[in-house]
Amino acid sequence: MDFKLTQEEQEFARGVREFLDQEARHPEAHDFMDPDRDAHSQLANSKERRDFCKRMGAKGYLGMSWPKDFGGQEIPGIFEYLLNEELALRGAPLIGKGVGCIGKTIIRHGSEEMKARFLPLILDAEVEFALGYSEPGSGSDLASLKLKAEADGEGWVLNGQKVWTTSAHFAEWYWVAARTDPDAPKHKGISVFLIPMDHPGLTIRPIETMGHHRTNEVFFDNVRVGPEALVGELNKGWTYVCEALDFERFTFYTVNPLLSKFERALEALRGRQRNGAPLSEDAGVRRAVGRLGAEVETAKMLQRRVVDAASKGGVPAIEAAMYKVFSTRLAQEITNFVLDHLGPEGLLRSGADGAVDNGVWEHFYQTTPLDTIGGGTSEVQKNIIARRGLGLPLR
Ligand SMILES: Cc1cc2nc3c(=O)[nH]c(=O)nc-3n(C[C@H](O)[C@H](O)[C@H](O)COP(=O)(O)OP(=O)(O)OC[C@H]3O[C@@H](n4cnc5c(N)ncnc54)[C@H](O)[C@@H]3O)c2cc1C
Numbered sequence: 001m002d003f004k005l006t007q008e009e010q011e012f013a014r015g016v017r018e019f020l021d022q023e024a025r026h027p028e029a030h031d032f033m034d035p036d037r038d039a040h041s042q043l044a045n046s047k048e049r050r051d052f053c054k055r056m057g058a059k060g061y062l063g064m065s066w067p068k069d070f071g072g073q074e075i076p077g078i079f080e081y082l083l084n085e086e087l088a089l090r091g092a093p094l095i096g097k098g099v100g101c102i103g104k105t106i107i108r109h110g111s112e113e114m115k116a117r118f119l120p121l122i123l124d125a126e127v128e129f130a131l132g133y134s135e136p137g138s139g140s141d142l143a144s145l146k147l148k149a150e151a152d153g154e155g156w157v158l159n160g161q162k163v164w165t166t167s168a169h170f171a172e173w174y175w176v177a178a179r180t181d182p183d184a185p186k187h188k189g190i191s192v193f194l195i196p197m198d199h200p201g202l203t204i205r206p207i208e209t210m211g212h213h214r215t216n217e218v219f220f221d222n223v224r225v226g227p228e229a230l231v232g233e234l235n236k237g238w239t240y241v242c243e244a245l246d247f248e249r250f251t252f253y254t255v256n257p258l259l260s261k262f263e264r265a266l267e268a269l270r271g272r273q274r275n276g277a278p279l280s281e282d283a284g285v286r287r288a289v290g291r292l293g294a295e296v297e298t299a300k301m302l303q304r305r306v307v308d309a310a311s312k313g314g315v316p317a318i319e320a321a322m323y324k325v326f327s328t329r330l331a332q333e334i335t336n337f338v339l340d341h342l343g344p345e346g347l348l349r350s351g352a353d354g355a356v357d358n359g360v361w362e363h364f365y366q367t368t369p370l371d372t373i374g375g376g377t378s379e380v381q382k383n384i385i386a387r388r389g390l391g392l393p394l395r
Contacts, residue, residue: 005082012079016086019059023052024090035091035260036350036360045128045170049093053125062099063123070107070115071123078311080251088254098122100251101244102129102175105192109232109240114194118173130197132162132176132218133241139164140380142177143186143238147220149178149193156180156193156230158201158223168204168216171197177237190237193229200224211367246315252375253320255303258327258334261364262296265338268357272341279341292334299327318389321381328371328378335364 005013024033031048056062064079066072084094103122106114121127138145147160158178168174174195181189195202201223207215232240266289272279279285302323309316338361339346350359372378386392 009078009082013082013086016061016083019061020086020090020092023055023092026052033090033092035089036358037091037363050125050128053093056095057123057125062095062125063103063119066099066103066107066119066123070119076311077251078307081254081307081310084251085254085256089256089260094254095251097129097131097175098125098127100248101131104247105231105240105244108243109236111228113228114231118194127173128167128171129173129175130165130168130171130216130218132165132168132174134164135161136163140377142241143190145177145179145190147176147178148182149180149191151180152224155224155226158193158195158220158225160220162218162220163216164207165204165216165218166213168197168218169206169214173197174199174202174218175231177241180237181235184235187238189235190241191234192231192237192240193225194231195223195225195229209370211363211370213367213370246317253303253306253323253327255300255327258299258331259296261331261334262292264357264360265292265334268338268361269341274341285341288337292330292337295326295330295333299323299330302326318385321376321384321389324371324375325378325381325385328368331364331371332368335361335368339365 020033023029026032026048028048031046032052053062060073061083063070063072064075064083065077066074068074080095080099087094099122103119106118110118118127132147133142133145135145135147147158147162149156149158158176160178162176165174174193174197176193176195177190178193179189180191183189197204201221203219203221205217205219207217209215231237269279269285269289274282302319305319306316306323309319342356342361345354346356346361347365348355348359349362352359355362376384387394
């Protein structure tokens with residue numbers, strides 16, 4: 001495996017760093033760049049965050065890998081990965097679902113009208129989307145989803161419920177998977193729709209979760225949409241959902257936040273004492289730091305295998321599953337290790353008197369579990385490795 005960046009790639013990453021240095025001088029920079037906050041808690045609807053995304057668009061950072069015919073630059077996906085690594089390190093919004101799964105699916109399968117309407121808005125960061133996949137009872141087994149879309153003359157009527165929809169409370173459009181053929185095998189009766197988030201019949205209810213992450217339930221009560229809301233072909237939705245995940249292999253899996261967590265952990269513990277002796281002289285602490293350090297290097301290698309395979313045009317499903325399950329567990333472990341050794345003040349929240357590192361470890365304690373669930377739980381990743389990687393039988 002060769003993972004040396006070419007000169008062009010290194011120059012690109014340097015350019016992004018310069019752009020972000022400049023952005024960091026913005027008086028409201030804390031609203032869109034905060035390395036003390038995990039990605040989930042950055043999902044707020046601030047004007048500054050949107051303006052920052054627009055400046056990324058103006059800089060040409062959105063849609064870089066799209067075809068030129070649709071406003072892209074047709075440059076390899078590795079540049080989007082490099083961009084996201086730099087953004088993740090600064091705690092800035094990553095290029096996400098609009099440019100990635102939604103934009104790329106519209107380019108491949110959307111009608112001409114849909115392309116003309118949405119692609120320019122995505123490139124200019126003028127639109128936010130929410131993804132409506134999960135339902136009560138259909139998360140890991142997504143293909144069992146039940147939201148009903150029934151043909152009604154030329155259009156559709158949708159009834160049912162979604163859950164865990166991030167961004168529903170500020171997005172303009174809802175990318176929704178619904179069941180259009182209840183009699184077909186479960187993977188074959190699903191279609192995708194694009195619906196305005198403020199459409200009559202949609203009700204959004206907040207769910208506050210740990211780590212100040214707001215997510216939502218969305219209820220569909222006779223939501224009537226025209227034929228133009230259907231994305232691509234009828235009953236091909238499962239293919240689009242899976243394909244969209246494949247598009248994201250480059251950009252989902254940044255490693256910089258994990259590396260920086262480990263560096264910060266060492267910094268937080270350096271100079272601390274227990275029972276009058278420096279922690280650094282405690283054999284148990286030294287052993288744990290050595291092991292965590294080695295595992296961080298392992299995570300880096302696993303991530304590079306994802307990027308290497310993807311840059312050769314493959315779909316690194318197994319590599320990505322390995323990296324996700326390993327790195328999300330490690331992020332939790334580093335956080336727990338630091339909290340175990342900081343003592344009670346480690347649990348003080350940001351803003352509290354005496355909070356260590358402005359309460360960042362308490363925050364990470366609440367947010368690191370989220371990554372072990374979102375985008376496919378650790379158990380689901382292990383199933384992928386077992387079945388597709390090791391060829392073990394389905395049980
Ligand atoms: C931060 C965050 C953001 C999210 N954003 C969105 C969003 O925007 N849109 C959206 O649609 N969804 C979103 N989700 C939902 C997410 O996709 C689901 O939570 C996830 O797929 C798991 O589904 P579930 O919650 O229904 O759990 P379940 O699938 O019910 O799983 C419950 C438990 O059973 C285990 N399990 C399930 N099946 C198996 C199996 N076959 N083998 C072994 N163990 C199994 C799971 O690992 C888990 O521990 C988000 C989740 C998080 C945490």
